[in-house]
Amino acid sequence: MSEQRYKLQDYKGLRPIWCPGCGDFSVLMALQKALEKRQVPPSELAVISGIGCSGRFPHFMNSYGLHMVHGRSLPAAEAVKLANPELEVIATGGDGDGFAIGMGHFPHTVRRNPNMLYLVMNNEVYGLTKGQTSPTSRTGMVTKTTPWANHDEPINPLVTALAHHCSFVARGVSTDVKGLTDLLIQGMEHEGFAYVEAFSPCLTFFDTYERVRETAKPLPDDHDTKDVLSAMRYAMDPENMWTGVFHKHRRQTLDESAIENTEKAREKNETKPTPLLKIYKELGGKMPA
Amino acid sequence: MKYPERKTTTIRLAGESGEGVVSSGQILTDTLVEQGFSILTYQTYPAEIKGGHCWYQVRSSAHPLETPGDRVDVLVAFNQEGYDTHTDDLRSGSLIIYDEDAVTPTEVEKVHLFPVRLSKIAKEEVGSARSKNVLAAAILARLVGLPADDVEDSVAAKFKHKGEKVVEVNRKAVKVAYGLPLPDIDMDYALTRMDSTGEIKGTYALTGGDAMVLGALTAGCNFFAGYPITPASSILEALTRELPAWGGRALQTEDEMSALAHCLGASFAGSKSMTATSGPGFSLMMELLGHASTTEVPLVIADLQRGGPSTGLPTKYEQSDLFTAVYGGHGDTPRIVVAPSSVRECFDLTVKAFNLAERYQTPVVLLSDNALSTRMDRVTLPDLTTVDVENRLLAEPDPAQPERFKRYVFTENGVSPFPVPGTPGGQYVCEGLEHDETGKPNYDGTNHEAMNRKRFAKMKDLQEKVTGHYMTGPEDPDVLVVGWGAIAGTVREAVDRLTAEELNVGGMTVTIPWPFPKKAAKALLQAKRVIVAEGNYQGQLAQLITAETGVLVDKVTFARGGLLPVEMVMKRAKELLEMKEVTA
Numbered sequence: 101m102s103e104q105r106y107k108l109q110d111y112k113g114l115r116p117i118w119c120p121g122c123g124d125f126s127v128l129m130a131l132q133k134a135l136e137k138r139q140v141p142p143s144e145l146a147v148i149s150g151i152g153c154s155g156r157f158p159h160f161m162n163s164y165g166l167h168m169v170h171g172r173s174l175p176a177a178e179a180v181k182l183a184n185p186e187l188e189v190i191a192t193g194g195d196g197d198g199f200a201i202g203m204g205h206f207p208h209t210v211r212r213n214p215n216m217l218y219l220v221m222n223n224e225v226y227g228l229t230k231g232q233t234s235p236t237s238r239t240g241m242v243t244k245t246t247p248w249a250n251h252d253e254p255i256n257p258l259v260t261a262l263a264h265h266c267s268f269v270a271r272g273v274s275t276d277v278k279g280l281t282d283l284l285i286q287g288m289e290h291e292g293f294a295y296v297e298a299f300s301p302c303l304t305f306f307d308t309y310e311r312v313r314e315t316a317k318p319l320p321d322d323h324d325t326k327d328v329l330s331a332m333r334y335a336m337d338p339e340n341m342w343t344g345v346f347h348k349h350r351r352q353t354l355d356e357s358a359i360e361n362t363e364k365a366r367e368k369n370e371t372k373p374t375p376l377l378k379i380y381k382e383l384g385g386k387m388p389a
Numbered sequence: 390m391k392y393p394e395r396k397t398t399t400i401r402l403a404g405e406s407g408e409g410v411v412s413s414g415q416i417l418t419d420t421l422v423e424q425g426f427s428i429l430t431y432q433t434y435p436a437e438i439k440g441g442h443c444w445y446q447v448r449s450s451a452h453p454l455e456t457p458g459d460r461v462d463v464l465v466a467f468n469q470e471g472y473d474t475h476t477d478d479l480r481s482g483s484l485i486i487y488d489e490d491a492v493t494p495t496e497v498e499k500v501h502l503f504p505v506r507l508s509k510i511a512k513e514e515v516g517s518a519r520s521k522n523v524l525a526a527a528i529l530a531r532l533v534g535l536p537a538d539d540v541e542d543s544v545a546a547k548f549k550h551k552g553e554k555v556v557e558v559n560r561k562a563v564k565v566a567y568g569l570p571l572p573d574i575d576m577d578y579a580l581t582r583m584d585s586t587g588e589i590k591g592t593y594a595l596t597g598g599d600a601m602v603l604g605a606l607t608a609g610c611n612f613f614a615g616y617p618i619t620p621a622s623s624i625l626e627a628l629t630r631e632l633p634a635w636g637g638r639a640l641q642t643e644d645e646m647s648a649l650a651h652c653l654g655a656s657f658a659g660s661k662s663m664t665a666t667s668g669p670g671f672s673l674m675m676e677l678l679g680h681a682s683t684t685e686v687p688l689v690i691a692d693l694q695r696g697g698p699s700t701g702l703p704t705k706y707e708q709s710d711l712f713t714a715v716y717g718g719h720g721d722t723p724r725i726v727v728a729p730s731s732v733r734e735c736f737d738l739t740v741k742a743f744n745l746a747e748r749y750q751t752p753v754v755l756l757s758d759n760a761l762s763t764r765m766d767r768v769t770l771p772d773l774t775t776v777d778v779e780n781r782l783l784a785e786p787d788p789a790q791p792e793r794f795k796r797y798v799f800t801e802n803g804v805s806p807f808p809v810p811g812t813p814g815g816q817y818v819c820e821g822l823e824h825d826e827t828g829k830p831n832y833d834g835t836n837h838e839a840m841n842r843k844r845f846a847k848m849k850d851l852q853e854k855v856t857g858h859y860m861t862g863p864e865d866p867d868v869l870v871v872g873w874g875a876i877a878g879t880v881r882e883a884v885d886r887l888t889a890e891e892l893n894v895g896g897m898t899v900t901i902p903w904p905f906p907k908k909a910a911k912a913l914l915q916a917k918r919v920i921v922a923e924g925n926y927q928g929q930l931a932q933l934i935t936a937e938t939g940v941l942v943d944k945v946t947f948a949r950g951g952l953l954p955v956e957m958v959m960k961r962a963k964e965l966l967e968m969k970e971v972t973a
Contacts, residue, residue, distance in 0.1 A: 184809075
């Protein structure tokens with residue numbers, strides 16, 4: 101085996117600014133290991149993030165990065181891939197960015213199935229803004245904005261992904277870097293939208309390390325990843341934090357459909373060009389090859 | 390001098406939506422275009438899908454036109470509402486054609502009446518109820534002076550694709566129209582057509598929306614994302630149809646924030662991207678506009694204005710988004726605003742919007758409106774091989790250089806070379822937080838001031854180097870009337886007509902309202918008296934001009950859902966000519 105062109109070090113950017121004990125350090129390590137395994141050239145990597153602690157990811161990586169406004173990393177990431185399909189496109193964010201303000205984009209991006217990875221670090225709290233409730237916070241949780249205990253039922257991102265026909269759904273935990281790395285590799289290899297959730301505890305505002313230790317377990321070997329309903333059942337299990345690949349399938353990606361549209365449009369223009377196209381050509385306009 | 394020798398005829402068709410008001414109007418317009426006339430149209434739509442009053446107006450002439458016409462020469466009323474609603478816009482000697490079976494006429498002073506049983510004649514004499522549209526259009530073509538044979542040929546060509554039977558029925562409708570007895574009045578609506586070997590050669594009948602799409606394609610737009618909204622949906626529909634053949638990407642998104650976020654991501658990745666929306670969607674885009682301004686990402690954001698505020702009057706005319714375009718978004722966020730004032734400018738200024746976005750790596754708001762985008766006008770278009778298309782300054786990073794690439798390096802005019810993702814050595818973070826030259830978040834006060842200076846330096850550069858206005862009428866006017874968008878056309882026509890009356894009134898069309906161009910400021914400072922005419926309630930451009938130049942202006946505002954009348958501008962200009970002192 102020839103020597104690797106890119107080492108782990110080549111994927112590192114600035115030193116992370118997270119609190120000591122933050123799960124995100126391990127998640128970052130897992131992503132960088134996954135990229136090293138796949139030998140993605142750093143200049144061909146695009147990391148698009150939202151707002152939050154996990155939104156800081158692009159700075160800690162050696163890649164092209166886009167730090168978007170709160171909740172809107174997915175539409176931007178989808179467009180980056182459409183504009184330049186050669187790039188490895190990864191969107192990162194937290195549970196607040198993804199499932200509060202980002203909730204208006206998540207189901208639609210999932211439905212459109214662009215070929216990219218979406219890595220969400222779920223810690224069930226708002227860390228960067230110092231301890232408010234999150235859409236994934238459990239009922240009864242006391243936070244700075246739910247001092248009388250949280251009334252709301254939490255959003256289940258895995259079920260939400262499955263419900264909108266997500267073509268790759270997986271969950272790992274920050275305490276199992278090896279397992280998470282493997283899921284990220286699978287997610288990047290998957291042709292389509294890969295949702296990989298990393299349960300990543302926030303030591304400062306909501307320590308869930310014990311819960312992870314006690315309830316995280318790998319999905320049984322006999323789990324059929326084609327069976328969406330079975331996957332949902334595991335995802336909704338209140339007792340266990342199942343890890344691994346919940347579901348995957350292959351269907352046309354957004355990028356593939358765009359290429360198909362180009363073929364269809366060019367064919368149609370041969371026999372039935374639009375009035376505008378006729379004018380464009382009459383005026384000397386040239387079509388790109 | 391264009392007036393009073395210019396002869397125009399303005400025709401309005403009015404009735405219940407779905408009755409054929411718009412199709413009759415379009416058939417007439419297409420016939421006029423084919424027969425070599427200049428045309429300018431205006432149409433209204435009810436906000437609901439079925440029912441509601443609507444009207445279609447076409448003004449025709451042998452010469453290019455600036456507005457669809459204040460005064461209606463011929464009104465076709467398909468129903469009672471059509472008859473009752475438009476009498477204020479008629480003149481002495483106007484003609485009202487009305488369907489006798491649907492309208493009980495009331496007396497209108499100095500107006501001729503021409504009852505025609507349109508529905509009955511269509512059904513019984515022509516043999517098809519649907520032929521009512523062609524029947525109405527043909528009667529109008531006859532009044533305008535077109536020979537029957539020419540109209541028959543135009544109509545036949547238009548309906549050729551529907552088969553021989555349909556063509557036959559429509560030819561018959563034309564014959565019947567030309568055989569109807571006309572009222573015994575002096576028909577002064579006839580027009581001379583344009584010289585068919587001169588002015589119409591190389592011209593196209595296009596809507597402002599078509600022109601905008603053509604401009605985008607010419608400029609190299611290869612990414613479009615949008616969300617349906619009246620009146621911008623047609624731009625989205627056109628580009629989802631056209632762009633794929635160009636190898637570009639176009640899609641409908643789930644909302645306006647997603648649309649602009651898509652455009653931003655695509656532009657970050659190297660594409661020339663555009664979105665199109667109207668007031669409510671434009672409001673939603675403010676955060677991302679600010680992001681692109683701070684992260685220095687080229688964008689074209691078309692706002693096709695409509696009646697506001699809020700949900701407002703979705704199908705009525707207004708130009709009240711100027712403040713939003715210029716000031717919208719929190720913080721000190723520089724951006725460029727470009728405003729076409731004619732269908733031809735919808736082409737030119739869309740190209741310009743892309744070029745400025747690329748040159749300055751900043752969002753450009755392309756402010757249009759529902760009047761321009763639905764207006765059909767006969768325009769000349771340039772040879773596309775001569776159109777100047779600009780591309781962003783690209784970076785050539787050194788892959789061996791170990792230090793982080795300075796994407797936001799300080800330069801004199803504020804523009805830094807742009808590394809396209811995929812380029813080795815150019816890795817940086819396109820960062821919405823205040824950042825240093827490498828894109829790393831930085832909250833230091835000195836750096837922030839330097840970055841503000843950098844981003845605003847681009848605006849200074851544009852103000853100094855780019856022309857964003859032009860003058861019409863006499864060189865040294867006693868009164869200068871300023872307009873923008875569709876109302877600039879109103880101003881230009883007013884100036885023409887005042888000049889024909891030998892009054893010393895000039896006009897200024899502002900095409901780049903922001904950053905406010907230095908040369909325009911100079912012209913305003915030198916003017917004796919200034920009127921700003923615009924279609925919004927607050928006098929937004931008027932306020933902007935006073936803020937930017939210190940010049941106190943006279944405001945003529947009109948926010949009644951239609952175009953500001955030419956007569957209103959003329960009246961105010963004459964009043965100012967009489968005044969000894971300027972009163973605010």
